[in-house]
Amino acid sequence: MTYDAILLTSFGGPEGPDEVMPYLERVTAGRGVPKERLEEVSHHYLALGGVSPINEQNRALLAKLRERLPELGIDLPIYWGNRNSEPYFSDVVKQMYEAGHRKVLAWVTSAYSSYSGCRQYRENLHQALFENDLLGKMTIDKVRHYFDHPGFLEPVVEDLVEGIRKVKSAGSSTEQIKIMFATHSIPNAMGETSGPPARREEFAKPGGAYEAQHLAAAQLVISKAGVAMGESMPEWELVYQSRSGSPEVPWLEPDVNDAIQSAHESGRTGVLIVPIGFVSDHVEVVWDLDNEAQETAEGLGMNFYRVATAGIHPAFVDAIGNLIAERLGTEAPKAESSLGPWPSFCAPGCCPNLRRELPTVAEATA
């Protein structure tokens, strides 16, 4: 495979108070999210000055990639585009075409399979080509999901080890600690249909491939931390956060705050939250975990530690390099769970849009 440019592909966020409501409306357009939920989330953003940290984190990652990829032998220009805020895909795609690029490889800031974390990006990239009349003139492929890539997990393992030591020295024993791997909740219907249709029977409902990938990543993190510490690990579980949508629609559970309450009731005195579902410390992490979950835990008198995300850790930057090199055919895939390496091209019907079928990029031909 040859590519002539890389596109760092992300979610986007507001960068000022005036941008918050238009951003939230854009994100949820046609998604059936009640107005009350938007009001509530707008307060999270406004409490942070109306600025999501996500764009700054992507600028920092972009700078690291531009520095590091050439050292790894990848001499391709790197662009950055967002689904929901400037720089929009449509503008970036146009800019890339005008600069002469025809075969683009997108790397997405989402490690797992789901409509929200995969197909929606692929639909939006297709839309960007369409809007610029570039269908058939320029292709955009996508790097595979990397939930079980060692370089995605290493920064997490490092900080989990640190966190366990801290919570222990605050007085909680191994048996008194619960490790909670946290990820974005999604509707059950989205979980059940995540991943390729041919593999659907393989995964438990309602979480589907989305949940299976998280469990695989969590198990790897626990094993690695156990080896690093040379001792047995506290018990762990997968929990969900940042539930949106209307209350009648079932979403993946348990919620992180309920899980903290249950852990307290079963005699735990320490909780570590590992935001394994996120690649950097954006609003879901700094608000929903560092404020809400921490308050829940401390209100119950528990020791609390929130583990770092991959961010711009050198191991993660190198992992992105390896994932790109894998697509270029110059390095072997690195995937440590029995689920991977996840395919680079999504099967038709993978992580479907349950509202209406839309064309996408980076789809496998049947």
Ligand SMILES: CC1=C(CCC(=O)O)c2cc3nc(cc4[nH]c(cc5[nH]c(cc1n2)c(C)c5CCC(=O)O)c(CCC(=O)O)c4C)C(CCC(=O)O)=C3C
């Ligand atoms: C799976 C998943 C990821 C991980 C994969 C990926 O990274 O893409 C993710 C990431 C993110 N989600 C983000 C923000 C938001 N997500 C929302 C709403 C929703 N997310 C969903 C799922 C996911 N979301 C879903 C099923 C909805 C309901 C509406 C719908 O069905 O589409 C809403 C609306 C308000 C609310 O209800 O919360 C906001 C503002 C930000 C930016 C944060 C920042 O600004 O720092 C990021 C990285």
Ligand SMILES: [Fe+2]
């Ligand atoms: Fe989201």
